[in-house]
Amino acid sequence: MIPGTDFWKLAHRVVAGGGLSREEALAILDLPDEELPGLIAAVYPVRKKYKGNTVGIQILTNARSGNCSQNCAYCAQSRDSKADIAKYRMVDYGKLLGDGLLAQEKKLSRHCIGLSGIRFSDAEIGEFAEYVRALKNQTGTPVCCSIGFLSPAQAEVLKKAGVNRINHNLNTSRNYYPRICNSHSYDERIANIKMLQGLGFEICCGGIIGMGESRADAADMLFEIREINPRSVPINFLIPIAGTGLENMDTSALNADYCLKVLCLARLLLPEKDIRATAGRELYLKGREKEMFMLADSIFASGYLTAGGQGIEEAIKLVEDAGFEYCVE
Ligand code: SF4
Numbered sequence: 113m114i115p116g117t118d119f120w121k122l123a124h125r126v127v128a129g130g131g132l133s134r135e136e137a138l139a140i141l142d143l144p145d146e147e148l149p150g151l152i153a154a155v156y157p158v159r160k161k162y163k164g165n166t167v168g169i170q171i172l173t174n175a176r177s178g179n180c181s182q183n184c185a186y187c188a189q190s191r192d193s194k195a196d197i198a199k200y201r202m203v204d205y206g207k208l209l210g211d212g213l214l215a216q217e218k219k220l221s222r223h224c225i226g227l228s229g230i231r232f233s234d235a236e237i238g239e240f241a242e243y244v245r246a247l248k249n250q251t252g253t254p255v256c257c258s259i260g261f262l263s264p265a266q267a268e269v270l271k272k273a274g275v276n277r278i279n280h281n282l283n284t285s286r287n288y289y290p291r292i293c294n295s296h297s298y299d300e301r302i303a304n305i306k307m308l309q310g311l312g313f314e315i316c317c318g319g320i321i322g323m324g325e326s327r328a329d330a331a332d333m334l335f336e337i338r339e340i341n342p343r344s345v346p347i348n349f350l351i352p353i354a355g356t357g358l359e360n361m362d363t364s365a366l367n368a369d370y371c372l373k374v375l376c377l378a379r380l381l382l383p384e385k386d387i388r389a390t391a392g393r394e395l396y397l398k399g400r401e402k403e404m405f406m407l408a409d410s411i412f413a414s415g416y417l418t419a420g421g422q423g424i425e426e427a428i429k430l431v432e433d434a435g436f437e438y439c440v441e
Pocket residue numbers: 180181182183184187188189190191227228229230
């Protein structure tokens with residue numbers, strides 16, 4: 113930490129509405145591991161003030177898989193990926209409904225639906241909107257979509273169908289983004305988010321840690337996300353997927369202590385938001401879930417877009433065993 117900085121003073125400042133300097137943010141990510149317990153102890157009351165001791169659990173359905181025109185290096189669905197994944201234009205409605213009914217039965221807080229691709233025809237949006245409308249009628253669970261770049265008219269169609277939140281991640285810092293993807297720009301992502309906010313959508317916006325970015329890049333990404341002011345912030349920890357551009361990424365620095373420091377920083381920069389520990393938490397934070405839940409208040413269960421994950425029952429048990437309450441939104 114910056115010599116003389118007191119974690120508790122930092123946390124009090126955040127609760128009082130103050131921010132962190134970039135220097136302080138970097139110092140958190142560079143903190144010696146032996147100082148991490150003290151940092152978590154000071155950040156936990158911030159989490160508790162805004163989120164109590166509850167953990168929301170979300171389920172994710174991949175409604176359209178593979179064949180994307182973009183080249184995001186981490187993604188198994190990109191045009192350059194050789195990953196062995198299922199590819200389909202639109203999920204069978206029965207599968208979507210099955211996931212929706214599971215979310216309803218288990219009282220999960222949100223059903224997130226991802227579609228590969230960056231732009232969609234009006235006919236495709238119309239078809240998907242009908243799926244969402246039917247799903248909402250049958251389950252009532254809040255729906256969030258991750259659906260590339262929309263036109264304002266397409267976004268309105270989805271809103272009328274019952275989508276109230278859209279996920280659009282920044283993924284990394286502005287500086288590092290061209291190393292991860294150059295088929296679209298960081299600014300296009302931000303413009304899409306601003307357009308959606310202007311239409312009244314809640315935004316879910318996060319990123320991926322461990323793609324070779326520096327710690328300064330990780331901090332910069334969180335500052336960018338703070339500017340966006342989303343409702344929820346998914347923090348993924350890279351699982352290199354065979355066949356993708358990052359399949360050989362060295363993730364040796366991505367250990368539990370570093371992941372927890374990132375979550376500390378996310379909570380301090382975005383204190384009242386849903387901080388969601390997403391892909392990779394099962395791998396990198398295994399055995400450290402109590403500390404994870406002292407910082408994050410939300411997780412996915414039942415897998416990710418193209419990677420498996422923990423089952424719902426197991427996730428609920430994990431939350432309860434760590435001494436937290438699984439909550440219904
Ligand atoms: S992250 Fe999205 S836009 Fe990028 S390659 Fe994957 S599906 Fe396409």
